Amino acid sequence: MRSRCASCVSPEYIPPSVGNYFLAIGIRFTSFEMIDSFILVTATFGHRFELDIVGLSTLVLPAPDAQSAGVTPIAEVQLALRATFIPDDGFFGISAQLTRNSFLLSRRCQLTGGFAFYTWFSGTYEGDFVLTVGGYHPQFSPPSHYPTVPRLGFNWQVDDHVTLKGSAYYALTPSALMAGASLNATWQDGNLRAWFDAAINFLISWKPYHYSADFHISIGASYTFHFFGTHHITAHVGADVSIWGPEFTGQAHVDLSVISFTIRFGSSGRNKIEPIKWDTFRQSFLPDDNGKICTINVKAGLTNKAAAKDSTDATTQPDSNNLGVVNPKIFCLTTDSVIPAQQVYRGEQGQNVLERAGATIAFNIGTMQLSNAQIISTQRIIITSDGISVEEQFDFHPLTKNAPAALWGSQVQPSLNGDQLINNLLTGYEIRAKRLDDAPHTDPINYAELQQAATLDREPDAFRWSSLIPFVPQRADDATRRETIHNTLYNNDVAGRRTAIASALLGDDSLNLANFSADDFLSAPQVNELIAR
Incomplete structure (x- = not known):
C-alpha cells in the first residue's frame, strides 16, 4: 500500500508546490446499462485556480451480456473527454476524441474523429472562440492556440480487395x-485497380450572406504490367465544380483523360458581394436596447447594493441613474461600449481627448464596406457634482478588447487565413478618484527643547486625574444607531451644550450642523450606551 501511495505522489505526476492545493474526485457509473463511464475531476487552488475534468465513456451495441452468448457487437464507440477551466488565463475548453477501440459493423471499420470548443474571455486571445467537429477546411490554417482535431470519419478494410474511407468536418x-x-x-x-473519389467543402458567411463550395468527383481504373519495363494504363473521368453566390454562379471542369474542358453556368463572372445597410448591421450585431450599447459598471468600492444589485453589471441595476453608495477610497467605475471608439473626450464641452496609449483606434466595418476614414465613433465621459463638472478630479485609464475581424475588419468576404481578431480595440475607460494630498499634520518637536522646558511634575497640583467613564457600545443595528444619532443632533438640551463647548473652543467661529444627517454615514458608528439611555 505504501509503495502504491508513493507512486501516486511521484514528482513526475504531481510535482510539489508550496502554497498550492490539489483535490481529485473520481466516479464510475453506467447509463442505460449500455454506456460505461469514468470521470475524474481535479481542482488546484492556492496561487491560482484551475479545474480539469477527464473522462472515458464506452458504448457497446448490443449490450455486453449479449456478447457472452457469442454475438459480435454491431458497434463499439469509446470517447475520451477533457475539459479545462482556468480563470487567470481567461480560458475554457472542452474536447473529446474517439479512441482506437471504436468501430462500426466490423472491427476492421475503424472510427476516428473528435470535437472541441475553446473560448477565451480574457488575456492575449480575449474574444476568440472556435467550435469544431472533425477539424477545419483544407485551406484553413488554424492559429497556434486553436485545438487540433482529427477528421470525423471511418476507415474500413472490407476485405482483401475493397477499402472504404469517409470523413466529415464542421x-x-x-x-x-x-x-x-x-x-x-x-x-x-x-495489378488491376479501380477507384471512386468524392469530396465537398463549404464556406459560408452571414452578413452579408455569401457562400462558396467546391465539389470533386472522380472515377477511374488503372492496370500495371511489365514488358520491357513497368507500364501503366489509366482511364478516368472526373469533374471539379465550384459554386458561389448569391446570385448562384459556378463553373465545372470536366476531365475525360484524353480531353478536358470547363463549363460556366449561372450569372456571368464572380458576383460582387453587396454590402449590408446600417439598419441591417444594427439589427444583426448590436443590442436591441440602446442603453446596452454603452454601459457604466461599478468595478470596486460598492458598499450599499440596495440600488445596485450587481457591482459588475450595471444592466441589472433597477435604476441606471443610481449606482448605489460607494467607498471613495477604492471607488472605481468602468465604461464599456459594444462599438469601438476612435476618440474619447472628457467633459460636456471642449475637446479634452483622453489618453489612448496601447489602444487600437483604427478599425473598419467590412460588411458595410466602410473604412476607418468613413467611420466616426466617439465617446464623451461627463462627471458632475451638483451640476458642476468635476472630471479633473478623476484619473482615466483606457480599456481594450479583442473583437472578431469579421465584425470590425476590412474584408466583406470571410477569409480562411486572414486575421481572426482585431486586437486591443478601445472600448472604454477605468475611472478612479485622484489621490488627495496628504492631510495636514503637526511638525515634530525637537527633543532638546522638551528637555529645557520646565516640567509640570514639579508644580504642586499640576495634574488632577478624574475617573474615565468607559465607552460601552449600544447593542443595536445600523438603523437604530442612525436614529439615536439623529435624535441627539436635534435635541435642544444637547444642542445647547454642544454650542457652549464649540464657542469655548472655536471662539467666534460657529459650528453649523444644520445640513448634517445621520444618513450621510457609509456605516453608522457605534453609539455609547449612556447616550442611548
Missing part, C-alpha cells in the same frame, strides 16, 4: 463557418 470561428465531407472507395486485385 467548424465555426469568429470569421466564418466551414463544413465538408469526403468519400473514397478503392478496389484492387493484383
Whole structure:
C-alpha cells in the first residue's frame, strides 16, 4: 500500500508546490446499462485556480451480456473527454476524441474523429472562440492556440480487395463557418485497380450572406504490367465544380483523360458581394436596447447594493441613474461600449481627448464596406457634482478588447487565413478618484527643547486625574444607531451644550450642523450606551 501511495505522489505526476492545493474526485457509473463511464475531476487552488475534468465513456451495441452468448457487437464507440477551466488565463475548453477501440459493423471499420470548443474571455486571445467537429477546411490554417482535431470519419478494410474511407468536418470561428465531407472507395486485385473519389467543402458567411463550395468527383481504373519495363494504363473521368453566390454562379471542369474542358453556368463572372445597410448591421450585431450599447459598471468600492444589485453589471441595476453608495477610497467605475471608439473626450464641452496609449483606434466595418476614414465613433465621459463638472478630479485609464475581424475588419468576404481578431480595440475607460494630498499634520518637536522646558511634575497640583467613564457600545443595528444619532443632533438640551463647548473652543467661529444627517454615514458608528439611555 505504501509503495502504491508513493507512486501516486511521484514528482513526475504531481510535482510539489508550496502554497498550492490539489483535490481529485473520481466516479464510475453506467447509463442505460449500455454506456460505461469514468470521470475524474481535479481542482488546484492556492496561487491560482484551475479545474480539469477527464473522462472515458464506452458504448457497446448490443449490450455486453449479449456478447457472452457469442454475438459480435454491431458497434463499439469509446470517447475520451477533457475539459479545462482556468480563470487567470481567461480560458475554457472542452474536447473529446474517439479512441482506437471504436468501430462500426466490423472491427476492421475503424472510427476516428473528435470535437472541441475553446473560448477565451480574457488575456492575449480575449474574444476568440472556435467550435469544431472533425477539424477545419483544407485551406484553413488554424492559429497556434486553436485545438487540433482529427477528421470525423471511418476507415474500413472490407476485405482483401475493397477499402472504404469517409470523413466529415464542421467548424465555426469568429470569421466564418466551414463544413465538408469526403468519400473514397478503392478496389484492387493484383495489378488491376479501380477507384471512386468524392469530396465537398463549404464556406459560408452571414452578413452579408455569401457562400462558396467546391465539389470533386472522380472515377477511374488503372492496370500495371511489365514488358520491357513497368507500364501503366489509366482511364478516368472526373469533374471539379465550384459554386458561389448569391446570385448562384459556378463553373465545372470536366476531365475525360484524353480531353478536358470547363463549363460556366449561372450569372456571368464572380458576383460582387453587396454590402449590408446600417439598419441591417444594427439589427444583426448590436443590442436591441440602446442603453446596452454603452454601459457604466461599478468595478470596486460598492458598499450599499440596495440600488445596485450587481457591482459588475450595471444592466441589472433597477435604476441606471443610481449606482448605489460607494467607498471613495477604492471607488472605481468602468465604461464599456459594444462599438469601438476612435476618440474619447472628457467633459460636456471642449475637446479634452483622453489618453489612448496601447489602444487600437483604427478599425473598419467590412460588411458595410466602410473604412476607418468613413467611420466616426466617439465617446464623451461627463462627471458632475451638483451640476458642476468635476472630471479633473478623476484619473482615466483606457480599456481594450479583442473583437472578431469579421465584425470590425476590412474584408466583406470571410477569409480562411486572414486575421481572426482585431486586437486591443478601445472600448472604454477605468475611472478612479485622484489621490488627495496628504492631510495636514503637526511638525515634530525637537527633543532638546522638551528637555529645557520646565516640567509640570514639579508644580504642586499640576495634574488632577478624574475617573474615565468607559465607552460601552449600544447593542443595536445600523438603523437604530442612525436614529439615536439623529435624535441627539436635534435635541435642544444637547444642542445647547454642544454650542457652549464649540464657542469655548472655536471662539467666534460657529459650528453649523444644520445640513448634517445621520444618513450621510457609509456605516453608522457605534453609539455609547449612556447616550442611548
